[in-house]
Amino acid sequence: MIQLTMVAAVAAVIGAITALAARDSRIVAAGLFLAMIAAPLVATPEPTYMALAFRLLGGLLVAYLLWAATGTGSISSEGSFIGLPAEIVAAAAAFCVGWYVVPVKPLAGPLAAQAAGLALIVLAVGPLAGRNMLRSGVAIAVMALGISLLLQAWSVPGTSLGQIVTTALMVGIVGATGLLISPTDTDGAGETESLDAILEAAHDPDEPEPHADLGTTEPEFEPKEVQVIGRARRLGVREPHQ
Amino acid sequence: MSLLVFLLACAAGAILGLAVRPKAWIGKLAGIGGLLVAFIAALLIGSNTNLSVGDVTLVGSAYSGLFLACAAGSGLLICIVALAAGWPDELAPAALASFAGLAVALTATDSGVALAAGATATTAGALVIMRAAPKNEGPDGRLAELRTIALVVAAFLFAGLAVTRPPYSNPGDSPVLVLVFLGVAVALAVRSGAVPFHVPAAHLGQTAQAFAPALLLVWIPAGLGLLALSWSATVFGNGNEWLNNAVVIVQLIAIATIVLGGLAALVHDELEEVVAYSIVADAGFVLLALAARTDAAAEPVRLWLLVFVAAKSGLVAWAAAISRAFGTSNLAGLRGWLRRTPLLGVALVVIVVATLGWPGSAVYEARSTIIRLALPGSLQLLFLASIVISIAFGVRLFLLGALEPSADVAVASGERPHWHFATPGAADAAEVAPVDAAPAQAGATTEAAAVAVEPEAAAPAEATATTEDVPATTRRRGSRAAAVTTPMVTASVAKDAESAEGATAAAVPELEATPAETPRPAPNHTPNHTPNPSPWGPKLAVAWRVNRTLEISLVVVAGTILATVLAVGGFGARNASQSGIPLDVAAHATSSPSPVPPPPGPTPTPEPSLAPFPSGSALPSGSAGPTPIVTPLKTSGPAQGDAG
Numbered sequence: 001m002i003q004l005t006m007v008a009a010v011a012a013v014i015g016a017i018t019a020l021a022a023r024d025s026r027i028v029a030a031g032l033f034l035a036m037i038a039a040p041l042v043a044t045p046e047p048t049y050m051a052l053a054f055r056l057l058g059g060l061l062v063a064y065l066l067w068a069a070t071g072t073g074s075i076s077s078e079g080s081f082i083g084l085p086a087e088i089v090a091a092a093a094a095f096c097v098g099w100y101v102v103p104v105k106p107l108a109g110p111l112a113a114q115a116a117g118l119a120l121i122v123l124a125v126g127p128l129a130g131r132n133m134l135r136s137g138v139a140i141a142v143m144a145l146g147i148s149l150l151l152q153a154w155s156v157p158g159t160s161l162g163q164i165v166t167t168a169l170m171v172g173i174v175g176a177t178g179l180l181i182s183p184t185d186t187d188g189a190g191e192t193e194s195l196d197a198i199l200e201a202a203h204d205p206d207e208p209e210p211h212a213d214l215g216t217t218e219p220e221f222e223p224k225e226v227q228v229i230g231r232a233r234r235l236g237v238r239e240p241h242q
Numbered sequence: 243m244s245l246l247v248f249l250l251a252c253a254a255g256a257i258l259g260l261a262v263r264p265k266a267w268i269g270k271l272a273g274i275g276g277l278l279v280a281f282i283a284a285l286l287i288g289s290n291t292n293l294s295v296g297d298v299t300l301v302g303s304a305y306s307g308l309f310l311a312c313a314a315g316s317g318l319l320i321c322i323v324a325l326a327a328g329w330p331d332e333l334a335p336a337a338l339a340s341f342a343g344l345a346v347a348l349t350a351t352d353s354g355v356a357l358a359a360g361a362t363a364t365t366a367g368a369l370v371i372m373r374a375a376p377k378n379e380g381p382d383g384r385l386a387e388l389r390t391i392a393l394v395v396a397a398f399l400f401a402g403l404a405v406t407r408p409p410y411s412n413p414g415d416s417p418v419l420v421l422v423f424l425g426v427a428v429a430l431a432v433r434s435g436a437v438p439f440h441v442p443a444a445h446l447g448q449t450a451q452a453f454a455p456a457l458l459l460v461w462i463p464a465g466l467g468l469l470a471l472s473w474s475a476t477v478f479g480n481g482n483e484w485l486n487n488a489v490v491i492v493q494l495i496a497i498a499t500i501v502l503g504g505l506a507a508l509v510h511d512e513l514e515e516v517v518a519y520s521i522v523a524d525a526g527f528v529l530l531a532l533a534a535r536t537d538a539a540a541e542p543v544r545l546w547l548l549v550f551v552a553a554k555s556g557l558v559a560w561a562a563a564i565s566r567a568f569g570t571s572n573l574a575g576l577r578g579w580l581r582r583t584p585l586l587g588v589a590l591v592v593i594v595v596a597t598l599g600w601p602g603s604a605v606y607e608a609r610s611t612i613i614r615l616a617l618p619g620s621l622q623l624l625f626l627a628s629i630v631i632s633i634a635f636g637v638r639l640f641l642l643g644a645l646e647p648s649a650d651v652a653v654a655s656g657e658r659p660h661w662h663f664a665t666p667g668a669a670d671a672a673e674v675a676p677v678d679a680a681p682a683q684a685g686a687t688t689e690a691a692a693v694a695v696e697p698e699a700a701a702p703a704e705a706t707a708t709t710e711d712v713p714a715t716t717r718r719r720g721s722r723a724a725a726v727t728t729p730m731v732t733a734s735v736a737k738d739a740e741s742a743e744g745a746t747a748a749a750v751p752e753l754e755a756t757p758a759e760t761p762r763p764a765p766n767h768t769p770n771h772t773p774n775p776s777p778w779g780p781k782l783a784v785a786w787r788v789n790r791t792l793e794i795s796l797v798v799v800a801g802t803i804l805a806t807v808l809a810v811g812g813f814g815a816r817n818a819s820q821s822g823i824p825l826d827v828a829a830h831a832t833s834s835p836s837p838v839p840p841p842p843g844p845t846p847t848p849e850p851s852l853a854p855f856p857s858g859s860a861l862p863s864g865s866a867g868p869t870p871i872v873t874p875l876k877t878s879g880p881a882q883g884d885a886g
Contacts (some may be wrong), residue, residue, distance in 0.1 A: 095793070
């Protein structure tokens with residue numbers, strides 16, 4: 001008979017594979033949402049309705065944060081380095097190892113939690129070594145889920161407050177990721193670009209000088225660089241370091 | 243109740259502060275208001291404070307209340323200084339969010355909850371990191387912050403396994419304990435910027451918002467250190483060879499951090515880096531306490547953490563006040579600062595005194611005890627070295643301040659109040675120095691774009707000018723540049739409206755000026771944007787805004803004096819440090835299997851580390867050193883006896 005914990009464990013792994021292998025940020029968010037809501041169901045005894053409801057809300061918030069941070073479509077995951085089939089094989093291998101190899105006896109929690117936890121951690125290792133921040137952030141969230149599953153299997157069942165705090169941790173991780181990958185505010189809130197960079201971007205060598213066609217030696221209006229400097233100062237951009 | 247109020251204040255302040263960022267004044271109000279309410283609520287947290295959430299109870303203690311009050315108070319100090327020195331929109335929400343996480347961590351009786359909450363608090367640090375990819379090969383703090391979060395999350399979640407110590411485990415020789423110990427130590431080292439993980443910390447001045455070191459290097463590492471130390475002695479007290487080798491690694495990291503971090507603070511020329519390295523060096527004591535693996539180190543390190551939070555927050559505020567007063571953070575440009583801002587000199591002395599203490603003072607004894615317990619006799623010299631380096635740090639800055647003032651310092655008015663008024667029409671002669679006169683200092687921002695309007699060169703009548711009078715496009719968020727335009731400023735203007743218009747016209751165009759025309763910053767002076775002077779404004783301004791620099795200096799001095807009081811054990815710090823947090827009780831209540839005495843031979847940890855602490859009250863909950871206590875596996879309810 002197929003048990004709920006087994007189904008939830010497989011669902012969590014599928015969600016993690018989806019989140020880490022997909023390129024479209026919406027699919028990444030959906031995968032993470034699936035992994036988040038499936039993970040607590042692996043536990044025995046089953047979490048309370050309050051904890052489940054909180055996890056559901058947390059999952060929705062996580063998916064929304066990720067979607068909002070990548071909503072413009074300009075940011076996407078690099079996808080899997082090793083390809084989707086390889087990701088699936090790696091996860092399946094780790095799941096099998098976790099299912100058949102029990103390093104501690106007796107287990108305090110379900111075997112499925114150990115298998116799923118190990119699979120999630122193995123999946124997260126690769127992206128953590130990469131430099132794509134969206135994928136790294138999602139990998140941190142998946143890793144946290146995996147560790148919490150392992151703790152459920154090896155240690156003691158989680159408490160309601162533990163579930164809530166774990167959900168808050170996930171929200172914090174994804175929120176931090178969303179903040180760090182989100183585009184810079186255009187109103188200067190970020191104070192991010194140096195004046196040098198703005199000037200460099202403003203100066204287009206192929207673009208004719210202002211009023212060059214009019215034959216005037218002194219432009220009536222401020223050249224583009226000057227306009228940019230004024231705008232940059234209004235936005236609070238740092239001056240170039242000497 | 244007070245704990246609930248603390249959590250609600252932090253949550254409401256953080257959410258509101260983030261949600262209303264476009265409205266800067268609401269964000270300031272939410273941030274400062276949240277911190278103020280949290281500070282008051284934290285003061286009321288005591289051993290009889292309880293809050294049940296499901297099957298877990300959050301139990302307050304005298305120490306957790308004092309620590310949270312110290313953190314919230316430090317945040318309040320930073321925010322007050324930030325009102326004048328540049329308001330970073332995300333700092334107050336990030337601080338409140340991290341304080342909420344730390345509050346749960348420091349009061350939870352369930353070890354898993356406490357450690358997960360501590361990891362959650364770490365994620366708030368991402369709020370103050372710059373968001374865009376750096377240009378021109380600049381350092382990128384985003385990936386480093388993400389990896390730091392990953393490390394802390396992994397280490398502290400796995401640490402729950404070591405704290406609960408399931409019955410199958412055998413801590414005497416389990417490699418799990420070695421991995422957990424190393425993981426927690428490295429996570430703590432990375433988060434606090436310890437050597438050799440110091441590069442991101444040193445670059446915070448370029449990769450993070452102003453005042454970010456207070457959050458990323460002081461408040462969060464202190465909370466994590468407190469969490470890690472509350473149970474580590476019990477769990478790791480029984481040594482084995484692998485664990486002893488891991489301890490040696492942590493000892494080396496701590497020694498390198500204290501020595502090299504202190505030396506780095508002596509050789510760098512950017513004030514932000516100097517402050518960061520000074521903080522990093524003192525964070526090495528937390529790693530030393532972790533390496534001590536004895537309950538006897540718990541009390542001194544708890545006291546040290548209180549002083550660390552207060553004094554180092556004061557140092558960050560001091561640096562911001564200096565940079566704001568003189569418009570530069572380069573030490574060469576700050577030459578002679580002491581002559582213009584003697585109160586900040588007093589604050590620096592107080593900070594050094596609070597950090598080091600004196601023989602017999604609580605913080606002095608705490609530092610010496612930590613080193614005595616953590617290092618073998620031949621390395622006890624480190625205590626003396628740390629004192630010498632810290633004093634050299636202060637002396638260097640002091641001597642620099644006593645030299646002939648630099649151009650930046652010379653044009654600043656400093657802390658001296660200006661009660662006299664200038665002749666009418668002198669606004670036209672407002673001092674405007676060319677930007678080329680002094681090259682832009684590294685770290686200087688466009689706050690430099692302010693017109694120098696000497697008070698002496700002002701009109702008799704004064705009027706207050708607020709940013710509400712300034713077009714919205716000139717307001718800047720998230721940068722120290724906001725220091726110039728955001729706070730309410732007082733400026734001297736011509737008496738009649740025409741003169742006021744003229745003065746405004748002279749002040750405002752610098753925002754649009756070309757580089758050659760751009761006036762260089764007038765430290766401590768702000769442009770005048772007052773088309774409609776209030777009839778009662780001048781009187782109010784004279785009475786209240788004598789000198790902005792003076793006000794900031796007074797706030798910084800007050801904050802550092804409070805740190806000194808903590809350093810001598812005041813405000814109940816000494817007594818509270820004996821109690822600890824509920825996680826101490828949870829860890830001590832967990833069974834400690836097969837106590838194995840440390841091998842007498844090549845054990846890197848010195849013998850005194852396992853000797854009873856001279857003061858019997860040093861142990862949390864009155865427990866007696868690393869002696870195992872066989873009690874139920876996990877405490878998910880209220881701690882027995884004194885919760886703290």
